[in-house]
Amino acid sequence: MTVYWLCFILFLTGLYGVITRRNLVKIAISLSIMEFSIFLLLALVGYADGAVAPIVDPADPFKVYVDPLPQAMVLTAIVIGLATTAMLMAVIIRLYRKYGTFDIREIKNLRG
Amino acid sequence: MELAISVIVGFMILGALYAIHARDLLSAVIAGGIVGYGLVICFLLLKAPDLAIVQIVVETITLIIMVAVVLDSSREEAFTKPDSKGYVTAATAIVIMAVLFYFLVVSSASLDRLGEGELRMSQSYIEGAVEKTGSVNLVTGVLFDFRGYDTLGEATVLITAVLGVLTILRIKGKK
Structure with missing residues (x-):
């Protein structure tokens, strides 16, 4: 049960970063930390004691496998996470070139 | 098994905290890499080799993009004294965390123990x-x-x- 709590604490760390930081790069890092904690939670839910990786061995049909469904979902989510991060970084590059800073308060003041 | 994963997740939390509080943006990005690569080891321990392969590739690409962005900039996080607005956001963060924590306590009764689901x-x-x-x-x-x-x-x-x-x-x- 401890590991679920640690996973939740990792999520809260990312959330704290997103809310309190004022630097765009740090906000992007915190968002990916939140993503990672969710992936870890889903992989933990699918784990089974004494199970093997979900690759079927035809010679031994009575093996216990870990749950393949959360793994497939997390695989999709990881790739989409990469897409969102790349998009976010592209926006951040544009903002830096226009305003010369990563600080969202200064960007707010400079706008107009 | 649970102990090993707990230790790695503990390191990931430390890396995340450092990434959030580091003054230099390059060290923040690298410390964020601790979280991603720690996740790879967790996936391997959890018998998910496909996830580990994809995560290691994705984390490397993310790190390269972020380092490229950071190296192109001044790298320093502008230091500002905590003002009243900063306290408001910190208070908001604590309230949201407390609410989420309450829901975790409520829902933890329906979670199976690790490995017995x-x-x-x-x-x-x-x-x-x-x-x-x-x-x-x-x-x-x-x-x-x-x-x-x-x-x-x-x-x-x-x-x-x-x-x-x-x-x-x-x-x-x-x-």
């Missing part, structure tokens, strides 16, 4: 999967056969993101 709907994905999909890797079977449309949507999202990045980086800004 039962297979629910995926039992039918496992039974006869090799005959149905022709793939000995069950994750591949789920991704490309049972849930092929999900994967098609994923590819669409990827192409949209690439087009979006190209569009954002190529437009000329107002002088």
Whole structure:
């Protein structure tokens, strides 16, 4: 049960970063930390004691496998996470070139 | 097993805290890499080799993009004294965390202990999967056969993101 709590604490760390930081790069890092904690939670839910990786061995049909469904979902989510991060970084590059800073308060003041 | 994963997740939390509080942006990005690569080890311990392979590739690409962005800038995080607005955001963060914590305590009763969860709907994905999909890797079977449309949507999202990045980086800004 401890590991679920640690996973939740990792999520809260990312959330704290997103809310309190004022630097765009740090906000992007915190968002990916939140993503990672969710992936870890889903992989933990699918784990089974004494199970093997979900690759079927035809010679031994009575093996216990870990749950393949959360793994497939997390695989999709990881790739989409990469897409969102790349998009976010592209926006951040544009903002830096226009305003010369990563600080969202200064960007707010400079706008107009 | 649970102890090993707990230790690694503890290191990941330390790395995340350092990434959030580091003054230099380059060290923040590298410390963020601790979290991603720690996740790879967790996936390997949790018997998920496909996830580990994908995560290591994705984390490397993310790190390269972030380092490229950070090296192009002044790298320093502007230090500002905590003002009243800073206290308001910190208080907001604590309130949201408390609410989420309450819901975790409520819902933790329905979580199985680690490693003792039962297979629910995926039992039918496992039974006869090799005959149905022709793939000995069950994750591949789920991704490309049972849930092929999900994967098609994923590819669409990827192409949209690439087009979006190209569009954002190529437009000329107002002088």
